[in-house]
Amino acid sequence: MPTCIYCKVDKKPDLFNKEHVLHDSFGSFNNTLTLINKVCASCNSLCGDTIDRLLARDTIEGFKRTQYGLKKNEDFKTEGKSSKIKIRVCEGLLKGLAAYLFLDQKQKKILLKPLPQIGLRKGCGTYDFFAFENIPSFELTSYNKYPCSERMILIPPGVDIDDAIEALKSKGYNYSYTGESELDLENILCEVTRVIDIELQRVMAKIAFNFFAYFNDENVILSHNFDKVRNFVLHGQPLIKIKVDNESILDDEKTANSLRLGHIITLEKDHSNSIIIQISLFNTFRYTVELSGNNNSNYAVNVGFGRFFDVHNMTINEIRKTPLLIPSINLRIPKVKILM
Numbered sequence: 001m002p003t004c005i006y007c008k009v010d011k012k013p014d015l016f017n018k019e020h021v022l023h024d025s026f027g028s029f030n031n032t033l034t035l036i037n038k039v040c041a042s043c044n045s046l047c048g049d050t051i052d053r054l055l056a057r058d059t060i061e062g063f064k065r066t067q068y069g070l071k072k073n074e075d076f077k078t079e080g081k082s083s084k085i086k087i088r089v090c091e092g093l094l095k096g097l098a099a100y101l102f103l104d105q106k107q108k109k110i111l112l113k114p115l116p117q118i119g120l121r122k123g124c125g126t127y128d129f130f131a132f133e134n135i136p137s138f139e140l141t142s143y144n145k146y147p148c149s150e151r152m153i154l155i156p157p158g159v160d161i162d163d164a165i166e167a168l169k170s171k172g173y174n175y176s177y178t179g180e181s182e183l184d185l186e187n188i189l190c191e192v193t194r195v196i197d198i199e200l201q202r203v204m205a206k207i208a209f210n211f212f213a214y215f216n217d218e219n220v221i222l223s224h225n226f227d228k229v230r231n232f233v234l235h236g237q238p239l240i241k242i243k244v245d246n247e248s249i250l251d252d253e254k255t256a257n258s259l260r261l262g263h264i265i266t267l268e269k270d271h272s273n274s275i276i277i278q279i280s281l282f283n284t285f286r287y288t289v290e291l292s293g294n295n296n297s298n299y300a301v302n303v304g305f306g307r308f309f310d311v312h313n314m315t316i317n318e319i320r321k322t323p324l325l326i327p328s329i330n331l332r333i334p335k336v337k338i339l340m
């Protein structure tokens, strides 16, 4: 009977699901990498309903699926106001306004919608934005900071005006609505951040271990060296080492002004013999996952290579050992500065 690589329980083959190394919400590749009789149905659904869903719906990488055509706008789903993707306008009069992404069903466009907030105008002419519950009471706002006697208030476009007036009244503001502003939230520069929480680390650890499992023998995969990563994927503890930055994985992209369009996963051993997987979805952030520390076991581990998931041609290509390069792939996008 096959053994599940996550719960390590022996089960009949019909209790196993086909597991994509990288969830197919990130692309249905022609030569996809799948694990057969390696991940049991209960581990599969435990991850599918939680961390796989989170990766697709509530991460910057998940959102990029619509930008790169892997998902249609009209199928866009979001956690809305409770999304862990934090968006803040960083230019113009709305600078500092917090917003989230939503699907405009009519236009089939993904647009920005502000969280319920109001702006208080400062002496310098710009605004401070406050969530309804954090609006400072009228008596406590300093005249030096907000110098208009009735305070100058901006209700951002898209915020419910009646709700805003209600919130202002409850804080002692005698506000009368004077009409809509000319401001809008289309084509405005924003800073986008996403906390790297345990759930996001778990799903990256799962992609890493799936990838490792695809290229290694069962006696290696099931060894005690990887019990920590198994438990981390399933239960979020004990913690494993995961580093996140926006460095390039591929050697020739470290100095180039462009990046290849696709996902990258590499498998290496570092100088202290730890097994290291690097993952970058849409070649955006680099997650460096330590699968097992100081691996001095007597079995042979297959390391020193990678795969490039080309989201334009929907193929998976080999990455050469050292230096890490993809032979003959020229599809690239310009490198942009990523605010973190």
Ligand SMILES: [Zn+2]
Residues within 6 Å of the ligand: 004, 005, 006, 007, 008, 009, 039, 040, 041, 042, 043, 044
């Ligand atoms: Zn299992």
